Amino acid sequence: MKLTKFLMASSALTLTAGLAVAQEATESPVAGEEMANEITIVSWGGAYQESQLKAYVEPYLAMNPDVSVTWDESSGEAVAGLRAQNEANNLTWDLVDVTAADAMRLCDEGLAMEIDIDEIAAPAPDGTSAADDFTEEMLVSDCFIPQIAYSYTFGYRNDVAEWNGNTPDDICDVFDLETFPGQRALEQRPHNNMEWALICDGVAMEDVYDVLETEEGQERAFAVLDRIKDQTVWWTAGADTPQLLADGEVVFGSTYNGRLFSAIVEQDQPIEMMWDTQSYDLDGWIIPAGLDEPTLNRVKDFLWFATDTQRLADQAKYISYGPARQSSAPLVGQHAELGVDMAPHMPTNPDNANNAFVQNYEWWADYRDDLDAKFQAWLAQ
Amino acid sequence: MAVASTDTAPMKPLRGPGFPIALTALAGLVLGYIAGNALGNGWLGALVGAAIGAAFAWAAAGPLADNRTAGRWAAIALIGVFLLLLGGVGGLVAGLLIGAVLSWIAYWLASGAYRKGVPAYATPGQVLWHNTFLFICGFIFFFLIAPIVVVIPLSFNAEDFFTFTPEMLALDPEGYSLKHYRDFFTSSDWQQAMWNSLKIAPVATILSVALGTLAAIGLSQSHVPFRRAIMAILISPMIVPLIISAAGMYFFYSRVGLQGTYWGIVLAHAALGIPFVIITVTATLVGFDRSLTRASANLGADPVTTFFRVQMPLILPGVISGGLFAFITSFDEVVVVLFVGSAGQKTLPWQMFIGLREQISPTILAVATILVTISILLLATLEILRRRSERLRGMSPG
Numbered sequence: 072m073k074l075t076k077f078l079m080a081s082s083a084l085t086l087t088a089g090l091a092v093a094q095e096a097t098e099s100p101v102a103g104e105e106m107a108n109e110i111t112i113v114s115w116g117g118a119y120q121e122s123q124l125k126a127y128v129e130p131y132l133a134m135n136p137d138v139s140v141t142w143d144e145s146s147g148e149a150v151a152g153l154r155a156q157n158e159a160n161n162l163t164w165d166l167v168d169v170t171a172a173d174a175m176r177l178c179d180e181g182l183a184m185e186i187d188i189d190e191i192a193a194p195a196p197d198g199t200s201a202a203d204d205f206t207e208e209m210l211v212s213d214c215f216i217p218q219i220a221y222s223y224t225f226g227y228r229n230d231v232a233e234w235n236g237n238t239p240d241d242i243c244d245v246f247d248l249e250t251f252p253g254q255r256a257l258e259q260r261p262h263n264n265m266e267w268a269l270i271c272d273g274v275a276m277e278d279v280y281d282v283l284e285t286e287e288g289q290e291r292a293f294a295v296l297d298r299i300k301d302q303t304v305w306w307t308a309g310a311d312t313p314q315l316l317a318d319g320e321v322v323f324g325s326t327y328n329g330r331l332f333s334a335i336v337e338q339d340q341p342i343e344m345m346w347d348t349q350s351y352d353l354d355g356w357i358i359p360a361g362l363d364e365p366t367l368n369r370v371k372d373f374l375w376f377a378t379d380t381q382r383l384a385d386q387a388k389y390i391s392y393g394p395a396r397q398s399s400a401p402l403v404g405q406h407a408e409l410g411v412d413m414a415p416h417m418p419t420n421p422d423n424a425n426n427a428f429v430q431n432y433e434w435w436a437d438y439r440d441d442l443d444a445k446f447q448a449w450l451a452q
Numbered sequence: 453m454a455v456a457s458t459d460t461a462p463m464k465p466l467r468g469p470g471f472p473i474a475l476t477a478l479a480g481l482v483l484g485y486i487a488g489n490a491l492g493n494g495w496l497g498a499l500v501g502a503a504i505g506a507a508f509a510w511a512a513a514g515p516l517a518d519n520r521t522a523g524r525w526a527a528i529a530l531i532g533v534f535l536l537l538l539g540g541v542g543g544l545v546a547g548l549l550i551g552a553v554l555s556w557i558a559y560w561l562a563s564g565a566y567r568k569g570v571p572a573y574a575t576p577g578q579v580l581w582h583n584t585f586l587f588i589c590g591f592i593f594f595f596l597i598a599p600i601v602v603v604i605p606l607s608f609n610a611e612d613f614f615t616f617t618p619e620m621l622a623l624d625p626e627g628y629s630l631k632h633y634r635d636f637f638t639s640s641d642w643q644q645a646m647w648n649s650l651k652i653a654p655v656a657t658i659l660s661v662a663l664g665t666l667a668a669i670g671l672s673q674s675h676v677p678f679r680r681a682i683m684a685i686l687i688s689p690m691i692v693p694l695i696i697s698a699a700g701m702y703f704f705y706s707r708v709g710l711q712g713t714y715w716g717i718v719l720a721h722a723a724l725g726i727p728f729v730i731i732t733v734t735a736t737l738v739g740f741d742r743s744l745t746r747a748s749a750n751l752g753a754d755p756v757t758t759f760f761r762v763q764m765p766l767i768l769p770g771v772i773s774g775g776l777f778a779f780i781t782s783f784d785e786v787v788v789v790l791f792v793g794s795a796g797q798k799t800l801p802w803q804m805f806i807g808l809r810e811q812i813s814p815t816i817l818a819v820a821t822i823l824v825t826i827s828i829l830l831l832a833t834l835e836i837l838r839r840r841s842e843r844l845r846g847m848s849p850g
Contacts, residue, residue, distance in 0.1 A: 111794070111795050111796075113795075115810060116806055116807075116810030116811055117810040117811035118811065141796045143795030144806045144809075145795075147810075155702070158703075159702065159703050159707070160706065160707075161711055163711075163794050163795075308809045310809075310810060310811050310812040313812075314613055314812045317613040318613060318615045338611070338612050338613070
């Protein structure tokens with residue numbers, strides 16, 4: 072669990088370092104070369120894209136008034152989209168925000184450009200190279216430029232009368248319809264759900280993927296999921312669970328922790344967070360392979376700015392995702408509009424992270440197709 | 453009705469008072485169950501509702517039979533006040549509605565008005581079927597309209613979720629806001645999307661109308677070879693699943709450099725709109741008298757003059773309604789534009805699609821309300837034009 076250690080270490084810094092001086096951006100290595108002035112950035116939409124816009128796209132546009140950015144909210148179909156564009160020989164995306172697992176697939180297929188992180192991202196203010204600042208644990212693929220660590224976790228309604236004052240604090244409570252009756256919301260994909268089911272069934276976190284490789288292990292996971300199957304709404308978009316929770320349609324549901332933060336803190340809904348066995352994942356940029364020279368220069372110039380220490384720390388003011396650089400952690404402060412301290416809402420905060428789980432994206436890259444099919448078949452039963 | 457009208461005596465129900473009482477009580481049971489659930493106890497509500505229904509039916513058949521208006525207002529006021537005491541302002545509104553519905557049912561059954569639509573000699577079975585049929589039609593209508601109607605109050609939600617909040621149900625002004633409309637009119641994303649839609653749809657419509665009208669006129673000439681085959685090909689975009697046309701267009705337009713361009717989307721939407729124009733114009737051409745063009749030619753007009761001065765004014769309603777369909781097709785279309793467009797050409801439906809998937813926000817509902825209003829206006833125009841054309845055709849000598 073190296074990633075956990077890194078995340079814990081960086082958030083411990085957050086708590087001790089206090090306020091630090093905002094860091095000025097440095098000039099990128101491609102400065103002065105010919106650059107395109109229009110770029111299309113692909114991201115996830117919603118609160119996350121908003122945080123990118125505020126933290127580094129708007130400041131970048133302010134420094135480069137000739138440049139215009141077009142957003143495409145297609146990160147969910149990044150792999151399919153880039154395959155189709157490659158097939159049609161018609162590349163329309165210039166910079167794509169993807170999860171670590173998708174970055175690996177795109178890299179393997181040659182659709183994403185292999186990069187040297189030290190040429191793309193600025194060194195930390197204290198001179199540490201980008202590679203050391205991001206650390207090996209974050210740099211999971213040769214094409215991946217990390218931005219944030221986020222987690223899949225659970226939110227529950229705090230006004231359910233049938234729970235008799237009990238509050239869920241253990242992953243097994245998700246599968247316990249006796250103490251916590253009511254509809255659940257789970258993602259309509261096997262990842263995380265299978266792991267959570269096994270952990271609840273008594274499998275130790277470090278053995279989860281060994282067990283999940285076997286037929287019996289998968290049967291075990293499905294058996295646990297069977298307990299709540301007919302009480303579950305299956306979600307596909309990150310916005311579904313907050314909506315279902317706010318509506319009272321479900322009383323318990325998984326989603327990205329930032330979406331729950333937004334529903335709880337910004338929208339003031341009667342929802343609470345359950346951090347137990349939250350599951351970490353990474354998100355970052357890839358550059359599509361085959362960009363022309365001026366566009367590539369512009370993308371590099373933008374990335375140099377957007378992934379530097381201060382900018383990644385700024386992003387955490389708008390959404391409760393942990394910055395991918397170690398040097399950004401001490402600069403994270405309060406929510407930009409609400410003035411709330413962000414540290415207690417970070418998935419990496421020690422109080423929240425004491426029983427966290429790290430998803431194994433490499434394992435999933437190998438087993439995904441097989442388990443996806445089994446999971447869909449199980450759903451249809 | 454002819455039989456009934458010779459008899460001026462008021463219609464009397466054929467059965468005893470038990471029948472309307474039982475049926476009204478049943479309606480009261482259902483309404484009471486719904487209201488009871490909202491207040492916390494469904495079955496108690498059902499019981500009370502059934503009792504009130506039975507009482508109404510008894511009153512409507514007996515003491516208040518000849519005083520319909522007073523009886524109905526009394527019923528509405530009674531249930532309104534009753535639910536106001538139990539459920540506040542929201543209860544009052546629900547109570548007024550329930551009172552109106554229940555008292556209408558009571559009088560409808562007690563006065564025998566349910567036999568109005570059928571001949572006096574109809575058997576009870578025929579009367580039953582007639583009314584069942586009306587109810588089925590009513591339900592179909594309800595299920596078609598309800599999802600659209602429910603969106604409208606939700607778009608005035610003060611919260612950022614698709615939820616009827618307790619404040620909204622209590623009709624508290626605090627629970628309502630115009631912020632989602634403000635969001636639509638101030639957000640650059642939504643404004644950009646609206647402008648893109650407004651730039652694409654009219655041009656696509658003009659292209660569809662011009663090409664579709666010419667095609668329809670050409671295909672209605674009996675001497676054109678392979679008429680049916682050509683017609684089938686032109687109409688195919690309407691029949692082939694959209695996703696297939698869209699994927700095909702994506703790869704073809706990518707090769708010829710049209711993918712992601714403004715003209716690419718306009719052409720794609722024009723192709724989707726042409727079948728509508730062809731069909732409506734072909735339909736109006738059926739009623740068009742060809743001897744008029746020959747007469748016009750005989751009087752010395754060339755074909756172009758004949759077309760604009762004689763033929764066009766007569767088929768205009770078909771052309772306009774085809775154009776409206778083409779416009780709505782382009783304005784509502786999301787699949788093709790996702791493939792053929794690039795992120796710079798997001799149209800309104802595309803922006804709504806993103807909104808639904810990535811960030812469920814009632815702004816979508818505000819936009820939906822605006823679009824529904826526009827669609828209603830367009831369809832009303834269409835209907836007025838259709839009536840005008842029917843009137844004109846009725847007046848024409850041929």
